[in-house]
Amino acid sequence: MDRLLELGPEFWAAAGETLYMVALTMLFGGAGGFLLGIGLYATRRGGLLPNSVVNNVLNVVINFFRPIPFIIFIAAVQPLTRAVIGVGIGTDAAIFALSLAAAFAIGRIVEQNLLTVRPGVIEAARSMGAGPLRILGTVVVPEALGPLILGYTFIVIAVIDMSAMAGLIGGGGLGYFAQLYGFRQFEPVVTWAAVLLIVVFVQVVQYVGNWLARRVLRR
Amino acid sequence: MALVTLEHVSKSYPAAGRAAEAVVAVDDVSLEIEAGDVYGIIGYSGAGKSTLVRLVNALEPATSGSIRIDGQEITSLRERELRGIRLGIGMIFQQFELFEAKTVRANVAYPLKVAGWSKADIRARVDELLAFVGLSDKAGARPDQLSGGQKQRVGIARALATRPRILLADEATSALDPETTQEVLALLKRVNEEQGVTIIVITHEMDVIQSIATKVAVMDRGRVIEHGDVFDVFSAPRHPSSQRFVGTVVKGVPSPAELAVLRERHEGRIVTCSFRDGDASQARVFLDLAEAGLEFELVYGGINDIRGRAFGHLTLAVRGDDTAIDRALAAVAQHADVTEVR
Ligand SMILES: Nc1ncnc2c1ncn2[C@@H]1O[C@H](COP(=O)(O)OP(=O)(O)O)[C@@H](O)[C@H]1O
Ligand SMILES: [Mg+2]
Numbered sequence: 012m013d014r015l016l017e018l019g020p021e022f023w024a025a026a027g028e029t030l031y032m033v034a035l036t037m038l039f040g041g042a043g044g045f046l047l048g049i050g051l052y053a054t055r056r057g058g059l060l061p062n063s064v065v066n067n068v069l070n071v072v073i074n075f076f077r078p079i080p081f082i083i084f085i086a087a088v089q090p091l092t093r094a095v096i097g098v099g100i101g102t103d104a105a106i107f108a109l110s111l112a113a114a115f116a117i118g119r120i121v122e123q124n125l126l127t128v129r130p131g132v133i134e135a136a137r138s139m140g141a142g143p144l145r146i147l148g149t150v151v152v153p154e155a156l157g158p159l160i161l162g163y164t165f166i167v168i169a170v171i172d173m174s175a176m177a178g179l180i181g182g183g184g185l186g187y188f189a190q191l192y193g194f195r196q197f198e199p200v201v202t203w204a205a206v207l208l209i210v211v212f213v214q215v216v217q218y219v220g221n222w223l224a225r226r227v228l229r230r
Numbered sequence: 231m232a233l234v235t236l237e238h239v240s241k242s243y244p245a246a247g248r249a250a251e252a253v254v255a256v257d258d259v260s261l262e263i264e265a266g267d268v269y270g271i272i273g274y275s276g277a278g279k280s281t282l283v284r285l286v287n288a289l290e291p292a293t294s295g296s297i298r299i300d301g302q303e304i305t306s307l308r309e310r311e312l313r314g315i316r317l318g319i320g321m322i323f324q325q326f327e328l329f330e331a332k333t334v335r336a337n338v339a340y341p342l343k344v345a346g347w348s349k350a351d352i353r354a355r356v357d358e359l360l361a362f363v364g365l366s367d368k369a370g371a372r373p374d375q376l377s378g379g380q381k382q383r384v385g386i387a388r389a390l391a392t393r394p395r396i397l398l399a400d401e402a403t404s405a406l407d408p409e410t411t412q413e414v415l416a417l418l419k420r421v422n423e424e425q426g427v428t429i430i431v432i433t434h435e436m437d438v439i440q441s442i443a444t445k446v447a448v449m450d451r452g453r454v455i456e457h458g459d460v461f462d463v464f465s466a467p468r469h470p471s472s473q474r475f476v477g478t479v480v481k482g483v484p485s486p487a488e489l490a491v492l493r494e495r496h497e498g499r500i501v502t503c504s505f506r507d508g509d510a511s512q513a514r515v516f517l518d519l520a521e522a523g524l525e526f527e528l529v530y531g532g533i534n535d536i537r538g539r540a541f542g543h544l545t546l547a548v549r550g551d552d553t554a555i556d557r558a559l560a561a562v563a564q565h566a567d568v569t570e571v572r
Contacts, residue, residue, distance in 0.1 A: 135327040138287055139341035139392075140316040149340075153331040227331075229372060 025188035026208055028102060032174045032184055033212075035106045037167055040113030044166075047073070047114060048121020049147060059133070059143035059151075069118070076115045081173045084112055085180055105174070105182025113170050120162040128154045157228040164220025168213050175209070185209055231301055232262035233428050234286060234396065239295030240452075241281050255281035257452035258295070263445075265395070268422050268429045270443030270460065272436060272475055277449040279432040283398045286430065287319040288312045300395070317345050320389030320427075324401035326381040328373040334360070334384050335369040341391045359387040363417065379410035386417060390427070397421065397429045403438060415441045436479040440464070440536065448472040464534065465506045465541035466567070482532025482543035492529050493572050498549035500529070501559060505566040506541040514565050515544065522558035524550040545571070 047069065053059045054066040079087065085108045092107045093099040128151050136150045152159070175186025189205035192198060241256040255278045263269045271279050284290045285297060288304055297304050304315055328337050338359055342352045360366045363383040373381055382402060389397055399418065403411040419442050421427050431443060439446050439460060447457035448471060455469045467476045477483055483502070484492060492500060505511040519526045530545035548555055559568050 129325075129327070131323060131325055131327040132329055134289060135321070135323060135329075135388075136340070137289055138316055138319070138321040138398075139344050139388075140313040141340075141344045142310075142313060145344065149343075150329060154329060156331060229374075 021192065022188060022204065025183060025185045025205070028177075028183040029171070029174055029185045029209075029212070032102060032106050032109060032177060032182060033167065033170050036109040036113050036170050036174070037163075039106070040110035040117060040170070041163065041166075043110065043114035044117020045121055047118030048125065049152075051118060051122040052125040052151070053143065053147060059146055073115050073118055076112070077119065079112075081108075081112055082176050082179065084108065085176060089180070100181040102177070102182045102184075104180055105177035105184075108180070109170060109173055109177070112173065113166060116169065117163070117166050120166060121159065124155045124158040124162050125151055127158055157224045160220060160224040160227060164217060164224070167216045167220070171209060171212055171216070232298075233265040233267075233300055234261075234263040234430070235296070235298040236261045236282075236285075237296040237298075239282075239285060239297060240293050241278075241285055241290060242293050254452050256285065256292075259452075259454050261447055261454060261457065263428060263430065265428050266422070266426060267445055268418075268431060268443045270439040270446040271430065271432045271449060272434065272439055272446060273449030274471075275434060278452040279434075279449055280400055282449070283321075283400055283430055283432055286396075287316050287321060287398060317341070317392050318394050319396045319398060320392070320394040321398040321400070322382065322385045322389050322402045324404050326373070326378075326385045326405075328381055328384055328388075330373050332372075333369065334365065334371050334373070334376070337373070337384055338387045338391055341388060345392050355391060356387075359391060362390075363387045377410075378406050379413055382406065382410075382414050383417065386414075386421065390421065390425070393425075395426075395428060397427050399429060399431045401432055401434070404433065404435065411438070412441070418442055436475050440479055444537075448475065461506075461536045461539050461541070464536055466504070480532070480534055480543070482530065482534070482545075484530045484545055488530065489571055492545065492547075496527070496529050496547035498525075498547045499555060499570060500545060500547050500572040502530075502543055502545045502569045502571055503562060503566040504541070504543045504569070507539055511565040512542065512544070515562050518561040519546070519548065519558050522550070522554050522561075524548055524555060524558055 050065065051069050054062040054069070056063065076084070085105070088108050088111060089099045092104045096104050096107050098104055132150060132154060133146055136146045141150070174184050177184050178187025178190055185205045185208060189202045192201045194202055237260050239256060239259045240254065243253045243255060245252045257278070259282060271282065273279050281290065285292050288307070292305050295305070299315060299319070304312065307315065329340065332340070335356055338356045339352050342355060347355070357366070360369055363386055365380060365383055365387070368376065368380065373384065376384065403414050406414060415438065418429060418431070422429050431438060433439060443460050445458065446460045446463050447454045448463065448469065449455070450471045456463060456467065456472045463472060464476055464480060467473045503515050505515065526546050526548045528544060529547050531543060533540055533542035562568055
């Protein structure tokens with residue numbers, strides 16, 4: 012316990028790093044995944060902008076990257092990280108790897124949630140003379156908003172989980188903190204403090220997600 | 231010139247699997263729909279009715295044939311040009327297909343936004359439409375707060391928003407109970423009579439045709455097997471499939487089971503006389519039989535009224551000398567269709 016109090020500043024700094032990584036990952040990965048999901052949805056056969064070439068490419072890319080465990084992905088993607096961010100380690104490098112991995116996962120989740128929109132309402136919009144892009148923006152996404160919010164909530168929690176591995180490339184965060192000061196120094200109290208805070212983060216995210224989705228669905 | 235003209239229109243869907251055959255959903259259909267018509271299209275499920283109307287507003291491209299809306303050939307238009315055509319054709323659906331995430335007002339406003347109306351014009355037009363369908367107090371409601379009949383009224387308001395000349399109704403009342411069906415049909419009738427909108431009504435329910443259609447086409451396996459004035463098709467359906475449909479709503483035609491009972495219960499020969507338009511021919515039937523000195527009784531029958539024109543079927547048991555009966559029936563056949571059923 013004393014050790015935990017001693018580590019107070021490091022603990023809060025790590026918590027801040029986790030929040031920072033998750034927030035930026037959701038910003039970049041969230042936006043990228045959204046576009047991926049829209050692309051997957053729109054270009055599928057019978058979709059609003061059917062294009063089998065684009066659809067196949069997107070599917071192959073996602074199916075290739077998604078099953079890679081993040082702890083391997085973060086290392087494997089390092090050359091690309093270095094090319095884009097300039098460095099291969101640190102918080103920003105971790106955010107890049109996290110965003111990439113999150114985007115692939117979010118792409119699938121967005122696609123699946125958009126597919127819940129009944130074809131009939133899309134047909135109705137078409138019958139009113141609306142074009143495909145307008146239908147995507149003003150019918151498909153709004154109609155799927157409730158499930159989309161729940162899907163994103165799920166991903167935020169997955170990203171919190173993945174961010175614990177950022178320490179591998181010097182990204183910091185609560186996972187690294189627990190590893191360094193708790194596990195390696197035989198201080199279970201320190202480990203559990205980090206675990207507890209992560210649990211609190213997850214609970215808050217889930218609560219807010221549920222609340223938003225309920226508001227959108229008005230049920 | 232007809233408002234909607236179909237000439238030798240076919241639509242086939244490619245085979246789903248290697249072993250499967252292509253589905254010919256619409257097969258060489260030619261129809262003319264005049265401005266002001268309420269044109270019914272009836273047929274069993276899978277007959278190709280939905281596909282046919284979806285060709286009219288080009289939600290699907292035709293495989294072959296010509297489709298003209300107000301003289302304009304639409305089969306050669308590009309997608310972007312078709313969007314303009316669709317603004318002039320409203321459509322309502324069996325499952326209503328309202329935007330659940332939008333209010334009633336936003337649903338009705340949607341096609342106006344697509345058409346590029348100004349905010350103020352949209353507001354005024356939506357108010358007018360909601361008043362027309364009797365839902366002014368529901369403007370702020372969400373579709374999931376409405377009953378089925380109310381949803382379809384929103385669907386109608388939305389479909390009419392841009393003042394289309396044509397309204398397509400695909401099984402628009404099939405998800406509604408009988409009472410609500412009548413309400414919605416009455417509303418469609420007003421749309422046709424007060425606003426002059428030409429309506430194409432698709433249904434598998436003959437009473438929908440009977441309530442509002444002026445013309446009807448019967449579809450079977452992708453083909454139009456019979457079409458014409460509702461009165462003509464109802465009073466003298468030629469094709470067996472049309473006869474089955476007509477039989478579900480027309481009064482006075484005994485079913486095979488009922489015929490069996492009649493045969494058992496009554497002696498003599500049993501004939502059905504079908505006549506149309508007015509009571510004179512009905513009176514002649516009785517007169518001819520009486521003049522021949524035959525004993526007869528009315529065992530089954532009914533008179534139908536379609537837009538003020540009557541037709542009916544009377545089934546009679548006739549007893550007496552066979553040659554006298556033959557002679558009398560020949561006379562009756564001058565002014566009614568006679569079918570001997572025993
Ligand atoms: N998109 C489609 N792809 C393949 N077959 C279709 C498609 N739409 C309709 N069909 C087929 O075309 C036929 C007519 O269908 P439809 O027009 O929906 O009939 P109805 O509205 O009279 O019930 C059916 O055999 C149906 O399976
Ligand atoms: Mg149908």
